[in-house]
Amino acid sequence: MLEVAVRHAFDGFSLDAAFRAPPGVTVLFGRSGSGKTTIVNAVAGLLIPDTGRVTSGDWTLLDTDAGVRLKPHERRLGYIFQEGRLFPHLTVKQNLDYGGWFAPKYAPREDLHKVVDLLGIGHLLDRRPGALSGGEKQRVAIGRALLSAPRLILADEPLAALDEARKAEILPYFERLRDEVNVPVLYVSHSASEVARLATTVVALDAGRVIAQGPASEILSDPAILPVGAREAGAVLTARIVRHHDDGLTELDAHGLTLLLPRVTTAIGAQLRVRIAAHDVILSRHRPEGLSALNILPGVVHEVRPGGGPGAIVALDTKAGRVLARITQRSAKALGLAPGEPIHAIVKSVSIAPADIGAGGAQGPSN
Amino acid sequence: MTDWLGPEEWRAVALSLQVSMWATLASLPFGIFIAYALARWHFPGKQVLNGLVHLPLILPPVVTGYLLLLLLGTRGPVGSILADWGIILAFRWTGAAVAAAVMAFPLMVRAIRLSIEAVDPKLEQASATLGASPVWVFLTVTLPMALPGIIAGAILAFAKAMGEFGATITFVSNIPGETRTIPSAIYAFLQVPGGEASAMKLVVVSVGVAMGALVLSEWIGRRVAARVGGA
Numbered sequence: 001m002l003e004v005a006v007r008h009a010f011d012g013f014s015l016d017a018a019f020r021a022p023p024g025v026t027v028l029f030g031r032s033g034s035g036k037t038t039i040v041n042a043v044a045g046l047l048i049p050d051t052g053r054v055t056s057g058d059w060t061l062l063d064t065d066a067g068v069r070l071k072p073h074e075r076r077l078g079y080i081f082q083e084g085r086l087f088p089h090l091t092v093k094q095n096l097d098y099g100g101w102f103a104p105k106y107a108p109r110e111d112l113h114k115v116v117d118l119l120g121i122g123h124l125l126d127r128r129p130g131a132l133s134g135g136e137k138q139r140v141a142i143g144r145a146l147l148s149a150p151r152l153i154l155a156d157e158p159l160a161a162l163d164e165a166r167k168a169e170i171l172p173y174f175e176r177l178r179d180e181v182n183v184p185v186l187y188v189s190h191s192a193s194e195v196a197r198l199a200t201t202v203v204a205l206d207a208g209r210v211i212a213q214g215p216a217s218e219i220l221s222d223p224a225i226l227p228v229g230a231r232e233a234g235a236v237l238t239a240r241i242v243r244h245h246d247d248g249l250t251e252l253d254a255h256g257l258t259l260l261l262p263r264v265t266t267a268i269g270a271q272l273r274v275r276i277a278a279h280d281v282i283l284s285r286h287r288p289e290g291l292s293a294l295n296i297l298p299g300v301v302h303e304v305r306p307g308g309g310p311g312a313i314v315a316l317d318t319k320a321g322r323v324l325a326r327i328t329q330r331s332a333k334a335l336g337l338a339p340g341e342p343i344h345a346i347v348k349s350v351s352i353a354p355a356d357i358g359a360g361g362a363q364g365p366s367n
Numbered sequence: 368m369t370d371w372l373g374p375e376e377w378r379a380v381a382l383s384l385q386v387s388m389w390a391t392l393a394s395l396p397f398g399i400f401i402a403y404a405l406a407r408w409h410f411p412g413k414q415v416l417n418g419l420v421h422l423p424l425i426l427p428p429v430v431t432g433y434l435l436l437l438l439l440g441t442r443g444p445v446g447s448i449l450a451d452w453g454i455i456l457a458f459r460w461t462g463a464a465v466a467a468a469v470m471a472f473p474l475m476v477r478a479i480r481l482s483i484e485a486v487d488p489k490l491e492q493a494s495a496t497l498g499a500s501p502v503w504v505f506l507t508v509t510l511p512m513a514l515p516g517i518i519a520g521a522i523l524a525f526a527k528a529m530g531e532f533g534a535t536i537t538f539v540s541n542i543p544g545e546t547r548t549i550p551s552a553i554y555a556f557l558q559v560p561g562g563e564a565s566a567m568k569l570v571v572v573s574v575g576v577a578m579g580a581l582v583l584s585e586w587i588g589r590r591v592a593a594r595v596g597g598a
Contacts, residue, residue, distance in 0.1 A: 071495070072496050073501075075496075078496075078497075085492075085493040087490060087508060089512055098494075102499050148498055
């Protein structure tokens with residue numbers, strides 16, 4: 001368990017954040033300028049905060065009260081930077097080996113071949129970083145961090161510098177990292193779909209303060225916590241693949257409810273996480289008939305939370321889990337929505353983007 | 368080449384090469400250290416150090432040579448201590464190497480400092496997070512990435528040392544076979560009737576060495592840059 005408490009004042013900005021990161025992927029989630037990177041740099045030792053304490057199990061990295069301030073190279077962390085930061089004068093293979101040169105001999109290490117296979121970078125080993133694409137560089141950067149025998153992996157918006165296609169290329173590797181590699185990950189992001197796909201635990205930040213922390217499914221489906229705004233709100237459901245239909249749809253079972261999604265290439269029986277964006281959900285008091293939308297999830301209203309503008313976020317509990325819907329306050333009033341009222345959530349299959357569907361790890365949000 | 372150059376001229380060329388090589392190689396570690404300190408560290412007296420390093424560039428060379436004589440002469444504060452250990456610099460070829468090194472030092476430091484400043488500190492941070500101590504960060508990231516500038520600085524210093532005259536002749540005089548480098552020899556030949564032919568040959572050698580050094584530094588710089596650039 002990583003425990004972090006950091007207090008630091010900049011010009012016109014103060015950070016005062018404390019959180020705990022259990023095993024798995026902990027995502028620091030918030031707008032840019034909310035202090036995410038400062039926290040990660042304090043954990044890495046690249047920034048010494050005014051006061052702070054960072055511990056991992058019984059091992060203290062930083063304790064300003066006790067005068068403990070380990071240097072970055074003494075912390076044994078694998079830091080994946082936004083810009084990759086590969087060493088341009090070394091080959092890919094040498095970049096991957098670099099961290100291993102300095103790791104203590106007794107440290108448990110990942111196997112080079114396993115990591116190279118995991119990341120699909122076997123054909124790049126003899127090249128130099130200057131000859132790699134952005135996505136390839138980032139995969140090598142992940143491998144370099146993994147192979148340094150780290151006790152913790154830090155990732156500071158590792159996908160932010162990539163276009164959508166490259167993001168889609170890298171995200172599965174982080175899912176495999178979460179599911180196949182036994183190193184805790186602290187991951188900074190301001191993207192709701194990245195959080196939905198990767199997070200075991202979410203720490204939501206706003207203006208240098210932690211506004212919520214907990215299991216991803218709880219934080220993402222709580223209408224009170226929308227760290228990046230109502231526009232990005234969306235809940236995450238876990239579901240198991242039941243069958244691939246001939247017409248290009250994949251049928252999933254979400255704790256007894258059926259979901260139909262555009263074809264997912266994962267095998268039958270696999271667990272997936274599906275993020276359902278709040279603005280893609282339509283609400284109906286009665287089970288609608290003669291409707292083109294394929295997914296109808298019956299449930300009851302948990303909470304109606306009016307926003308600052310004309311909108312409102314409705315949280316409803318279904319058998320599949322909590323779902324968020326973003327509707328107008330006028331509609332909420334017309335439907336007479338109130339906690340405990342029965343309701344149906346309607347989701348078009350095609351509105352669920354591939355980027356919002358990811359592998360559901362053993363530590364999926366519903367567990 | 369030995370046929371073309373007379374024995375006296377050849378001695379001057381060989382001595383110049385020896386003096387410049389030693390001046391460059393012996394001052395290179397100090398040059399890298401000072402350049403790194405000026406590029407990366409903040410410390411009180413940084414501007415004073417910077418000024419001291421650059422002083423030989425702006426002082427008249429004769430003044431630099433005279434200061435070296437005062438400081439490192441056998442009765443000077445530093446020279447007398449060195450003399451107790453059996454190291455005598457004044458009027459020896461080693462003294463010529465010291466004079467050449469001091470005069471070439473600012474050029475060397477400037478080139479290396481620029482190349483160290485061009486190394487992205489973010490890469491050094493990345494190296495530290497991967498477990499490299501500051502010394503290893505320097506050896507595995509900063510030094511190899513600054514290599515083109517270090518080589519360029521060394522070659523520039525070598526070429527400058529080959530041409531050093533004022534400080535050398537003031538500090539170690541103009542003793543044939545001991546301190547008579549190419550510039551001193553050219554000067555000496557021009558003082559005697561019929562010496563122009565010898566002087567001219569040494570002028571050709573000087574131009575050749577200077578041009579060769581420039582071409583070599585460009586070539587090595589490009590090669591290293593291509594490696595670092597990763598293309």
